[in-house]
Amino acid sequence: MPVPEQPPVLADGVVTLRAPEPRDLTGALERAAESGAYTAADIERWMAYGIRDAWQARTRLVFVIEYQGRYAGTVSLAPDPHGNASVHYGLARWAQGAGVAARAVRLILDFGFGTCGFHVVTWWARVGNWASRRVAWATGFHLGETIPAYAEDGGTVVDAWTGWTGPDDERRPRGAWFDVPVLEAERIRLRTWRDDELDRITTARTNQATAHFLPFIPQPFTVEDARFWLRDMAEQAAAGKRFNWCVADRATDVALGNVTLFGLHPDEIGDGELGYWAHPDAQGRGAITDAIKRIAEWYFATPDAGGFGGKKLLIRTAATNQAARRVAERSGFQHVGTERAAFPLLGGKLDDRVVYDLLPTDRSA
Known part of the structure; x- marks a missing residue:
């Protein structure tokens, strides 16, 4: 024409x-x-x-x-x-x-x-x-x-x-785009990371435990690695694949750690999985536990109430990762199973993988 x-x-x-x-x-x-x-x-x-x-x-x-x-x-x-x-x-x-x-x-x-x-x-x-x-x-x-x-x-x-x-395509989104919500609890605020926090990210992700339990993360974790990670998290949110929060001190806004929600199946099982890490100077303060509890509250709430409308949350970690297991248990998650030789460690070794879950009917949710 x-x-x-x-x-x-x-x-x-x-x-x-x-x-x-x-x-x-x-x-x-x-x-x-x-x-x-x-x-x-x-x-x-x-x-x-x-x-x-x-x-x-x-x-x-x-x-x-x-x-x-x-x-x-x-x-x-x-x-x-x-x-x-x-x-x-x-x-x-x-x-x-x-x-x-x-x-x-x-x-x-x-x-x-x-x-x-x-x-x-x-x-x-x-x-x-x-x-x-x-x-x-x-x-x-x-x-x-x-x-x-x-x-x-x-x-x-x-x-x-x-x-x-093309001419026959619908003029509407083909999938979800996750807008990461700001969530607050008494001591912490969950928000997106800022570009001026690269040093906090590199310090948190450069340590012996990270190298041992997450061998796919480069060590040392450089500023360029942190920039790439932030871009990737933004890409994942835009593709409707994962939410990622910086856990910040509510009073000072200093970044304390990170929680990621991924593996989402909202139209099928209604579950999602959480991963998390803390900055060295924030470990032992309960900030990640507070963050997971707050995310669970939002995750199980209905969309009409401003939540995600999920049905189950999972945490999977190495059986010997006692710090991660303590966070899961203190957040109210239940140990529901162990997969033998299913978690890769540094040097090609394998650990058992423990599985925790949380349902909206659980008391802690």
Whole structure:
């Protein structure tokens, strides 16, 4: 199908996509100032005739996003020679967080497939651009591999997340995206880790016990290892695979340890497994026990009550890991079995693996 000569007006009752108008210049300049990527002269040329020229040349089909009667950003499709296109979008700060970008992308996808006849629309974003990835997830893109040195962003070659969608795909998420909740107890706060806490992570994960019971963790655990681990935890949450909490002192906010909830089967058994570790100066203070009790309270609560709605929690550890076993038992978990020679240790040795579980009907839950 041919591309229209002029941008049509597309609307869903909340967001409108349309051609630029003179009144949009102020908003476009404000957004450019937020990003710092373009000069005022660049924006003035782009809004005055750049968008029009790109549309007529079929190099980029750009729409202004109007929200609450104001310029909110742009969304566009860049056609390629093979009958496909890539999608690009940017939103003013004031309009973020309300689902505006996702609405705009759904509208332009319907236009691209239904009017222009594109076969596939692709998406990419610089690794770490979680806002862009969230929009791609919300609009049903198949999220693909991370490609090293895939694109140029701000004059720098960057690694990129990628994705694609087709005309018959639904414009809604394909799976869960876990937003890690902030949970509090009397002495601790459970939250996400910050980038300025890398030293706390490296110290906690560089020790003899970690090397012995978790031999797959590199020793010593470096700052670069910690950065990779934080990125991986964020990736796992975005893929709906695990929750990860920093256990912080409620009064000082100093990081004391970590608890991870993984192995989730919410649509089947309704269970999940917990893993945990503590910083050396936090060991013996009961912080991890307090954290696990608080996570269990949230995990067993129904979604209507702000919880996860799980049915069982598990802890599996080496039979000789007395510290981990004490935490499980003090958190109210019951020892329900032992798997012989099932837990790998340092040097290729095997230990028995003990299994603990906790049900919502248990008194401690």
